[in-house]
Amino acid sequence: MPKPMEIKEVGNVYELRRDQWRGHVAKITKDPDLLRAIKEYTWTYRDGAHPYLHSSALNMYFHEFVLGYIYGAKFIDEMQAKGNIIEHLDNDGMNTFENMHILSEDLNKAKAFTIDKMTASRKKAFLYRLMFWMFITNMMLRCFSYRYL
Known part of the structure; x- marks a missing residue:
């Protein structure tokens, strides 16, 4: 069984850590109910061009879970079905605190060719x-x- 997450309160943010995450820190809004929901699952670090946390039990990424918790999974599914994606403004897949927006793929590409190059x-x-x-x-x-x- 994996070691439990280390949880640290920093202002209005919870910072979450696990040894398996290789020093990366996940950030969420300081919401005790959201934290309880997150703690029900094991979140595994997935390396790559954009590292993310993933739950095999849910077959879901951490940022999808957080947005689904806040706005409702049905709403997120509907937005993604329309060709939108979940975008991390700072490109940090571990940061879900005031960092995620739902954008069209075109706007995401525009961001990649402009803002991300600044x-x-x-x-x-x-x-x-x-x-x-x-x-x-x-x-x-x-x-x-x-x-x-």
């Missing part, structure tokens, strides 16, 4: 601006939808 400092500044505008847009949509319900 220097680290330019990319960080760009992503902070992007996240700010996504937050503002989300807030505006919420206000609009509440006003006209």
Whole structure:
């Protein structure tokens, strides 16, 4: 039986570690219920161009599980069936904390040929601006939808 995950609270994030993950750290939103759900399964590190955690019992990647938990598995399945993918803004497959978005494959490719080629400092500044505008847009949509319900 594998050793249990090491769990560390850092602000509003849980950092998860296992020896098998070769020093990599998974990050999730500090949500005790989400953490409990994650702990029900063994998450195995898969190396590659984009390393990810995977559960053989679920036949699912960690980031799919986290998004499915937050938004509902049905919603995630519907979005992926429409040709969308789960994109990690910082390209870190272990980071699910405020890092994942559902994008079309075309937008993901555009990101790969633009943002991903930026220097680290330019990319960080760009992503902070992007996240700010996504937050503002989300807030505006919420206000609009509440006003006209």
